[in-house]
Amino acid sequence: MWKKKRGNLPISKLLELPTTREARLWSDLGGNRVQCLTCERRCIIPEGKTGFCETRMNIDGVLYVLTYGDISSISNNPMEKKPFFHFLPGKYALTIGSWSCNFKCPWCQNWEISMFSPLDTAPNYMAPQRFISIMKRINTHATSFSFNEPLVSFFEYSLDVMPLAKKQGYFNTYVTNGYMTEEALDLLIKHGLDAACVNIKACPGTHEKWTNGAKVEYVWRNVKIMLEKKIHVELVTLVIPGVNDSEKCLRYIARQIKDDLGDFVPWHLTRYFEAYRAREYGLPPNTPIETLRKAYKIAKEEGLKWVYLGNVWDPQYESTFCPNCGKLLIARYIYDIIVHIDEPRCPHCGELIPIILLRSDGKVIDWRST
Numbered sequence: 001m002w003k004k005k006r007g008n009l010p011i012s013k014l015l016e017l018p019t020t021r022e023a024r025l026w027s028d029l030g031g032n033r034v035q036c037l038t039c040e041r042r043c044i045i046p047e048g049k050t051g052f053c054e055t056r057m058n059i060d061g062v063l064y065v066l067t068y069g070d071i072s073s074i075s076n077n078p079m080e081k082k083p084f085f086h087f088l089p090g091k092y093a094l095t096i097g098s099w100s101c102n103f104k105c106p107w108c109q110n111w112e113i114s115m116f117s118p119l120d121t122a123p124n125y126m127a128p129q130r131f132i133s134i135m136k137r138i139n140t141h142a143t144s145f146s147f148n149e150p151l152v153s154f155f156e157y158s159l160d161v162m163p164l165a166k167k168q169g170y171f172n173t174y175v176t177n178g179y180m181t182e183e184a185l186d187l188l189i190k191h192g193l194d195a196a197c198v199n200i201k202a203c204p205g206t207h208e209k210w211t212n213g214a215k216v217e218y219v220w221r222n223v224k225i226m227l228e229k230k231i232h233v234e235l236v237t238l239v240i241p242g243v244n245d246s247e248k249c250l251r252y253i254a255r256q257i258k259d260d261l262g263d264f265v266p267w268h269l270t271r272y273f274e275a276y277r278a279r280e281y282g283l284p285p286n287t288p289i290e291t292l293r294k295a296y297k298i299a300k301e302e303g304l305k306w307v308y309l310g311n312v313w314d315p316q317y318e319s320t321f322c323p324n325c326g327k328l329l330i331a332r333y334i335y336d337i338i339v340h341i342d343e344p345r346c347p348h349c350g351e352l353i354p355i356i357l358l359r360s361d362g363k364v365i366d367w368r369s370t
Protein backbone atom coordinates (compact mmCIF):
# COMPACT_ATOMS: atom_id res chain seq x y z
CA MET A 1 0.00 0.00 0.00
CA TRP A 2 1.45 3.35 -1.04
CA LYS A 3 0.31 6.47 0.76
CA LYS A 4 2.57 9.16 -0.67
CA LYS A 5 1.60 11.21 -3.69
CA ARG A 6 3.73 10.28 -6.70
CA GLY A 7 4.77 13.89 -7.22
CA ASN A 8 6.44 13.93 -3.77
CA LEU A 9 8.61 10.87 -4.44
CA PRO A 10 12.24 11.04 -5.54
CA ILE A 11 12.70 9.76 -9.11
CA SER A 12 14.44 6.58 -7.89
CA LYS A 13 11.33 5.66 -5.84
CA LEU A 14 8.95 6.64 -8.65
CA LEU A 15 10.77 4.20 -10.94
CA GLU A 16 10.40 1.37 -8.39
CA LEU A 17 6.58 1.60 -8.34
CA PRO A 18 4.71 -1.17 -10.21
CA THR A 19 2.56 1.58 -11.74
CA THR A 20 5.60 3.09 -13.49
CA ARG A 21 6.47 1.27 -16.73
CA GLU A 22 8.29 2.21 -19.90
CA ALA A 23 5.72 3.56 -22.35
CA ARG A 24 4.98 1.46 -25.42
CA LEU A 25 4.89 4.16 -28.09
CA TRP A 26 7.47 6.93 -28.09
CA SER A 27 10.50 8.10 -30.00
CA ASP A 28 13.86 9.49 -28.92
CA LEU A 29 14.36 12.98 -30.38
CA GLY A 30 17.92 13.31 -29.06
CA GLY A 31 19.17 15.75 -26.43
CA ASN A 32 17.11 13.87 -23.79
CA ARG A 33 13.85 14.94 -25.48
CA VAL A 34 11.22 12.35 -26.34
CA GLN A 35 7.99 12.33 -28.30
CA CYS A 36 4.95 10.45 -27.03
CA LEU A 37 3.11 8.61 -29.83
CA THR A 38 0.10 7.40 -27.81
CA CYS A 39 -2.41 10.06 -28.79
CA GLU A 40 -2.60 12.61 -31.59
CA ARG A 41 -1.26 15.37 -29.36
CA ARG A 42 2.12 13.72 -29.98
CA CYS A 43 3.67 15.70 -27.09
CA ILE A 44 7.34 16.53 -27.25
CA ILE A 45 8.54 16.13 -23.65
CA PRO A 46 11.80 17.50 -22.23
CA GLU A 47 13.76 15.65 -19.52
CA GLY A 48 11.96 15.56 -16.14
CA LYS A 49 8.63 16.78 -17.55
CA THR A 50 5.27 15.16 -18.31
CA GLY A 51 3.15 15.48 -21.45
CA PHE A 52 -0.19 17.32 -21.69
CA CYS A 53 -2.11 14.53 -19.88
CA GLU A 54 0.54 14.15 -17.12
CA THR A 55 0.34 10.35 -17.24
CA ARG A 56 3.62 10.12 -19.15
CA MET A 57 7.01 11.40 -17.98
CA ASN A 58 10.42 11.72 -19.54
CA ILE A 59 12.94 10.31 -17.05
CA ASP A 60 16.55 10.36 -18.26
CA GLY A 61 15.49 10.35 -21.90
CA VAL A 62 13.06 7.42 -21.56
CA LEU A 63 9.27 7.86 -21.62
CA TYR A 64 7.39 6.20 -18.75
CA VAL A 65 3.68 5.79 -18.10
CA LEU A 66 2.94 6.53 -14.41
CA THR A 67 -0.51 4.89 -14.22
CA TYR A 68 0.04 1.28 -15.32
CA GLY A 69 -2.69 -0.71 -13.50
CA ASP A 70 -3.35 2.27 -11.24
CA ILE A 71 -7.03 1.97 -10.34
CA SER A 72 -9.01 5.02 -9.21
CA SER A 73 -12.41 3.32 -9.62
CA ILE A 74 -13.81 -0.13 -10.32
CA SER A 75 -17.37 -1.44 -10.73
CA ASN A 76 -19.25 -4.14 -12.57
CA ASN A 77 -21.56 -2.15 -14.84
CA PRO A 78 -24.32 -2.99 -17.30
CA MET A 79 -23.19 -2.67 -20.92
CA GLU A 80 -25.97 -0.11 -21.28
CA LYS A 81 -24.11 2.23 -18.94
CA LYS A 82 -21.15 2.63 -21.37
CA PRO A 83 -23.49 3.07 -23.33
CA PHE A 84 -23.52 -0.04 -25.54
CA PHE A 85 -27.06 -0.85 -26.73
CA HIS A 86 -26.11 -3.14 -29.63
CA PHE A 87 -23.27 -5.06 -27.98
CA LEU A 88 -24.13 -7.81 -25.48
CA PRO A 89 -27.38 -6.16 -24.33
CA GLY A 90 -28.27 -7.06 -20.75
CA LYS A 91 -24.70 -8.22 -19.95
CA TYR A 92 -22.01 -6.72 -17.71
CA ALA A 93 -18.48 -5.35 -17.96
CA LEU A 94 -15.95 -5.05 -15.15
CA THR A 95 -15.12 -1.39 -15.55
CA ILE A 96 -12.01 0.41 -14.34
CA GLY A 97 -10.73 3.95 -14.45
CA SER A 98 -7.52 5.69 -13.48
CA TRP A 99 -6.48 9.38 -13.58
CA SER A 100 -6.29 12.22 -16.08
CA CYS A 101 -7.26 12.92 -19.69
CA ASN A 102 -5.80 14.29 -22.89
CA PHE A 103 -8.76 16.70 -23.24
CA LYS A 104 -9.74 19.30 -20.66
CA CYS A 105 -13.45 19.84 -21.39
CA PRO A 106 -14.86 22.32 -18.85
CA TRP A 107 -18.11 20.29 -18.54
CA CYS A 108 -16.41 16.95 -17.83
CA GLN A 109 -18.93 14.64 -16.13
CA ASN A 110 -16.11 12.51 -14.61
CA TRP A 111 -13.88 15.38 -13.57
CA GLU A 112 -13.19 13.97 -10.07
CA ILE A 113 -10.78 11.52 -11.68
CA SER A 114 -10.15 12.82 -15.19
CA MET A 115 -8.98 16.26 -14.11
CA PHE A 116 -6.55 14.92 -11.52
CA SER A 117 -2.89 14.57 -12.32
CA PRO A 118 -1.45 11.19 -11.28
CA LEU A 119 1.35 13.21 -9.65
CA ASP A 120 -1.22 14.40 -7.08
CA THR A 121 -2.39 10.89 -6.19
CA ALA A 122 -0.93 7.82 -4.45
CA PRO A 123 -0.71 4.71 -6.63
CA ASN A 124 -3.25 1.91 -6.24
CA TYR A 125 -1.89 -1.01 -8.25
CA MET A 126 -3.80 -4.02 -9.51
CA ALA A 127 -1.83 -6.64 -11.45
CA PRO A 128 -3.45 -7.85 -14.73
CA GLN A 129 -3.84 -11.40 -13.32
CA ARG A 130 -5.65 -10.01 -10.27
CA PHE A 131 -8.06 -8.12 -12.54
CA ILE A 132 -8.86 -11.39 -14.35
CA SER A 133 -9.27 -13.27 -11.08
CA ILE A 134 -11.90 -10.73 -9.96
CA MET A 135 -13.72 -11.18 -13.28
CA LYS A 136 -13.89 -14.94 -12.68
CA ARG A 137 -15.54 -14.44 -9.30
CA ILE A 138 -18.39 -12.21 -10.47
CA ASN A 139 -21.12 -12.23 -13.09
CA THR A 140 -19.37 -10.32 -15.86
CA HIS A 141 -18.76 -10.74 -19.58
CA ALA A 142 -16.22 -8.13 -20.60
CA THR A 143 -13.50 -5.74 -19.54
CA SER A 144 -14.23 -2.05 -19.84
CA PHE A 145 -11.49 0.59 -19.76
CA SER A 146 -13.42 3.73 -19.01
CA PHE A 147 -14.31 6.57 -16.58
CA ASN A 148 -11.32 8.80 -17.37
CA GLU A 149 -9.68 8.60 -20.83
CA PRO A 150 -8.36 5.02 -20.76
CA LEU A 151 -5.91 5.51 -23.60
CA VAL A 152 -3.65 7.89 -21.67
CA SER A 153 -3.65 6.00 -18.37
CA PHE A 154 -4.31 2.37 -19.34
CA PHE A 155 -2.97 1.94 -22.85
CA GLU A 156 -0.07 -0.35 -21.83
CA TYR A 157 -2.09 -2.03 -19.07
CA SER A 158 -4.96 -2.84 -21.43
CA LEU A 159 -2.47 -4.38 -23.90
CA ASP A 160 -1.55 -6.81 -21.09
CA VAL A 161 -5.05 -7.36 -19.69
CA MET A 162 -6.98 -7.83 -22.95
CA PRO A 163 -5.20 -11.00 -24.20
CA LEU A 164 -5.58 -12.57 -20.72
CA ALA A 165 -9.30 -11.71 -20.74
CA LYS A 166 -9.70 -13.15 -24.25
CA LYS A 167 -8.12 -16.44 -23.17
CA GLN A 168 -10.80 -16.74 -20.50
CA GLY A 169 -13.58 -16.07 -23.04
CA TYR A 170 -14.29 -12.44 -22.10
CA PHE A 171 -14.79 -9.49 -24.46
CA ASN A 172 -12.77 -6.27 -24.29
CA THR A 173 -14.19 -2.76 -24.52
CA TYR A 174 -12.99 0.86 -24.41
CA VAL A 175 -14.96 4.03 -23.69
CA THR A 176 -12.87 6.72 -25.28
CA ASN A 177 -12.62 10.15 -26.88
CA GLY A 178 -11.06 8.35 -29.86
CA TYR A 179 -7.94 10.51 -30.04
CA MET A 180 -5.39 7.70 -30.28
CA THR A 181 -2.68 7.56 -32.94
CA GLU A 182 -3.10 4.95 -35.66
CA GLU A 183 -0.19 3.01 -34.12
CA ALA A 184 -1.95 2.89 -30.74
CA LEU A 185 -5.24 1.85 -32.30
CA ASP A 186 -3.51 -0.87 -34.29
CA LEU A 187 -2.00 -2.31 -31.08
CA LEU A 188 -5.34 -2.18 -29.24
CA ILE A 189 -7.00 -4.10 -32.05
CA LYS A 190 -4.17 -6.64 -32.26
CA HIS A 191 -4.37 -7.22 -28.50
CA GLY A 192 -8.07 -8.07 -28.51
CA LEU A 193 -10.24 -4.96 -28.49
CA ASP A 194 -13.80 -5.98 -29.44
CA ALA A 195 -15.90 -2.85 -28.99
CA ALA A 196 -15.48 0.88 -28.49
CA CYS A 197 -17.86 3.54 -27.36
CA VAL A 198 -16.46 6.72 -28.92
CA ASN A 199 -17.30 10.28 -27.95
CA ILE A 200 -18.02 12.70 -30.78
CA LYS A 201 -17.93 15.94 -28.86
CA ALA A 202 -18.64 18.49 -31.57
CA CYS A 203 -18.06 19.59 -35.15
CA PRO A 204 -14.72 20.80 -36.54
CA GLY A 205 -13.64 24.12 -35.06
CA THR A 206 -15.95 23.82 -32.06
CA HIS A 207 -14.23 20.57 -31.08
CA GLU A 208 -10.82 22.25 -31.20
CA LYS A 209 -12.07 25.26 -29.27
CA TRP A 210 -13.26 23.21 -26.28
CA THR A 211 -10.59 20.49 -26.23
CA ASN A 212 -7.37 22.52 -26.28
CA GLY A 213 -6.89 22.15 -30.03
CA ALA A 214 -7.78 18.47 -30.52
CA LYS A 215 -9.01 17.88 -34.08
CA VAL A 216 -12.21 15.85 -34.44
CA GLU A 217 -11.01 14.64 -37.85
CA TYR A 218 -8.65 12.20 -36.06
CA VAL A 219 -11.62 10.82 -34.12
CA TRP A 220 -13.59 10.20 -37.33
CA ARG A 221 -10.50 8.60 -38.90
CA ASN A 222 -10.17 6.22 -35.96
CA VAL A 223 -13.84 5.29 -35.91
CA LYS A 224 -13.58 4.41 -39.60
CA ILE A 225 -10.54 2.23 -38.99
CA MET A 226 -12.29 0.50 -36.09
CA LEU A 227 -15.27 -0.37 -38.27
CA GLU A 228 -13.02 -1.59 -41.09
CA LYS A 229 -11.25 -3.85 -38.59
CA LYS A 230 -14.57 -5.26 -37.33
CA ILE A 231 -14.58 -3.47 -33.98
CA HIS A 232 -18.12 -2.85 -32.80
CA VAL A 233 -18.58 0.93 -32.46
CA GLU A 234 -21.25 3.06 -30.81
CA LEU A 235 -21.01 6.86 -30.82
CA VAL A 236 -21.97 9.24 -28.03
CA THR A 237 -22.51 12.99 -28.05
CA LEU A 238 -23.12 14.85 -24.82
CA VAL A 239 -25.47 17.55 -26.10
CA ILE A 240 -24.57 20.86 -24.45
CA PRO A 241 -26.50 24.10 -25.12
CA GLY A 242 -24.24 26.69 -26.74
CA VAL A 243 -21.56 24.14 -27.58
CA ASN A 244 -22.93 21.53 -29.97
CA ASP A 245 -26.74 21.84 -29.95
CA SER A 246 -27.12 23.91 -33.13
CA GLU A 247 -29.02 22.30 -35.98
CA LYS A 248 -25.98 22.77 -38.21
CA CYS A 249 -23.66 20.93 -35.84
CA LEU A 250 -26.06 18.06 -35.12
CA ARG A 251 -26.85 17.62 -38.84
CA TYR A 252 -23.13 17.59 -39.60
CA ILE A 253 -22.50 14.77 -37.11
CA ALA A 254 -25.55 12.80 -38.32
CA ARG A 255 -24.43 13.14 -41.97
CA GLN A 256 -20.88 12.08 -41.12
CA ILE A 257 -22.25 8.95 -39.47
CA LYS A 258 -24.63 8.13 -42.33
CA ASP A 259 -22.33 8.97 -45.26
CA ASP A 260 -18.93 8.04 -43.88
CA LEU A 261 -19.65 5.16 -41.52
CA GLY A 262 -23.09 3.74 -42.28
CA ASP A 263 -26.60 3.98 -40.90
CA PHE A 264 -26.06 0.83 -38.80
CA VAL A 265 -23.89 2.72 -36.27
CA PRO A 266 -25.82 3.62 -33.08
CA TRP A 267 -25.67 7.27 -31.97
CA HIS A 268 -26.42 8.14 -28.34
CA LEU A 269 -27.40 11.74 -27.63
CA THR A 270 -27.02 12.26 -23.91
CA ARG A 271 -28.21 14.94 -21.57
CA TYR A 272 -25.59 17.13 -19.91
CA PHE A 273 -25.68 18.35 -16.31
CA GLU A 274 -23.47 21.13 -14.99
CA ALA A 275 -20.14 19.81 -13.70
CA TYR A 276 -16.52 20.83 -13.19
CA ARG A 277 -15.90 24.35 -14.63
CA ALA A 278 -19.11 24.60 -16.70
CA ARG A 279 -20.46 27.61 -14.79
CA GLU A 280 -17.20 29.49 -15.16
CA TYR A 281 -17.58 29.10 -18.93
CA GLY A 282 -21.18 30.34 -18.87
CA LEU A 283 -22.73 26.95 -19.64
CA PRO A 284 -26.30 26.30 -18.39
CA PRO A 285 -27.23 23.88 -15.56
CA ASN A 286 -28.47 21.17 -17.93
CA THR A 287 -29.76 20.38 -21.41
CA PRO A 288 -33.52 20.88 -21.81
CA ILE A 289 -35.22 17.62 -22.75
CA GLU A 290 -36.82 19.44 -25.69
CA THR A 291 -33.32 20.06 -27.12
CA LEU A 292 -32.60 16.34 -26.94
CA ARG A 293 -35.88 15.52 -28.69
CA LYS A 294 -35.02 17.99 -31.45
CA ALA A 295 -31.58 16.40 -31.83
CA TYR A 296 -33.25 12.98 -32.07
CA LYS A 297 -35.56 14.26 -34.80
CA ILE A 298 -32.64 15.71 -36.75
CA ALA A 299 -30.75 12.40 -36.56
CA LYS A 300 -33.80 10.52 -37.80
CA GLU A 301 -34.40 13.05 -40.62
CA GLU A 302 -30.82 12.47 -41.74
CA GLY A 303 -31.57 8.76 -42.08
CA LEU A 304 -29.96 7.27 -38.98
CA LYS A 305 -31.71 4.13 -37.84
CA TRP A 306 -30.34 3.69 -34.31
CA VAL A 307 -30.63 6.86 -32.28
CA TYR A 308 -31.03 6.90 -28.50
CA LEU A 309 -31.40 9.56 -25.83
CA GLY A 310 -29.40 9.17 -22.62
CA ASN A 311 -30.13 10.60 -19.14
CA VAL A 312 -33.71 11.31 -20.23
CA TRP A 313 -35.24 8.16 -18.72
CA ASP A 314 -37.93 7.68 -21.32
CA PRO A 315 -38.35 4.08 -22.60
CA GLN A 316 -39.55 5.46 -25.95
CA TYR A 317 -36.07 6.90 -26.57
CA GLU A 318 -34.03 4.20 -24.79
CA SER A 319 -35.59 1.05 -26.20
CA THR A 320 -34.71 -0.63 -29.48
CA PHE A 321 -37.47 -0.82 -32.08
CA CYS A 322 -37.35 -2.48 -35.48
CA PRO A 323 -36.77 0.32 -38.04
CA ASN A 324 -38.91 -1.57 -40.55
CA CYS A 325 -42.06 -2.66 -38.69
CA GLY A 326 -41.66 -0.60 -35.49
CA LYS A 327 -42.03 -3.57 -33.09
CA LEU A 328 -40.22 -3.50 -29.75
CA LEU A 329 -37.03 -5.62 -29.76
CA ILE A 330 -35.25 -4.58 -26.56
CA ALA A 331 -37.12 -2.80 -23.78
CA ARG A 332 -35.03 -0.46 -21.62
CA TYR A 333 -35.87 1.69 -18.68
CA ILE A 334 -32.64 3.00 -17.16
CA TYR A 335 -30.87 -0.33 -16.43
CA ASP A 336 -33.93 -2.59 -16.53
CA ILE A 337 -33.46 -4.42 -19.80
CA ILE A 338 -35.61 -7.06 -21.45
CA VAL A 339 -34.11 -8.52 -24.62
CA HIS A 340 -36.87 -9.95 -26.83
CA ILE A 341 -34.59 -11.30 -29.56
CA ASP A 342 -32.01 -14.09 -29.66
CA GLU A 343 -31.15 -13.65 -33.34
CA PRO A 344 -30.05 -10.46 -35.10
CA ARG A 345 -33.33 -10.32 -37.00
CA CYS A 346 -36.66 -8.82 -36.16
CA PRO A 347 -38.88 -11.81 -35.22
CA HIS A 348 -41.89 -9.99 -36.73
CA CYS A 349 -40.66 -8.89 -40.17
CA GLY A 350 -37.19 -10.43 -40.59
CA GLU A 351 -35.29 -7.10 -40.77
CA LEU A 352 -31.53 -7.51 -40.08
CA ILE A 353 -30.61 -5.87 -36.75
CA PRO A 354 -26.97 -4.75 -36.33
CA ILE A 355 -26.36 -6.30 -32.94
CA ILE A 356 -24.01 -8.71 -31.15
CA LEU A 357 -25.86 -10.94 -28.70
CA LEU A 358 -24.59 -13.26 -26.00
CA ARG A 359 -27.28 -15.88 -25.56
CA SER A 360 -28.03 -17.68 -22.30
CA ASP A 361 -26.49 -20.88 -23.80
CA GLY A 362 -23.20 -18.93 -24.08
CA LYS A 363 -23.35 -18.64 -27.89
CA VAL A 364 -22.29 -15.33 -29.44
CA ILE A 365 -24.53 -14.21 -32.30
CA ASP A 366 -22.95 -11.52 -34.48
CA TRP A 367 -25.09 -9.80 -37.15
CA ARG A 368 -21.98 -9.42 -39.36
CA SER A 369 -21.74 -13.20 -39.75
CA THR A 370 -25.32 -13.75 -40.84
Ligand code: SF4
Nearest residue numbers: 036039042043051053
Ligand atom coordinates in the same frame (compact mmCIF):
# COMPACT_ATOMS: atom_id res chain seq x y z
S1 SF4 B 1 -0.90 10.42 -24.24
FE1 SF4 B 1 -0.49 12.25 -22.99
S2 SF4 B 1 1.71 12.60 -23.18
FE2 SF4 B 1 1.10 11.21 -24.83
S3 SF4 B 1 0.70 12.53 -26.60
FE3 SF4 B 1 -1.26 12.22 -25.54
S4 SF4 B 1 -1.45 13.94 -24.13
FE4 SF4 B 1 0.69 13.85 -24.76
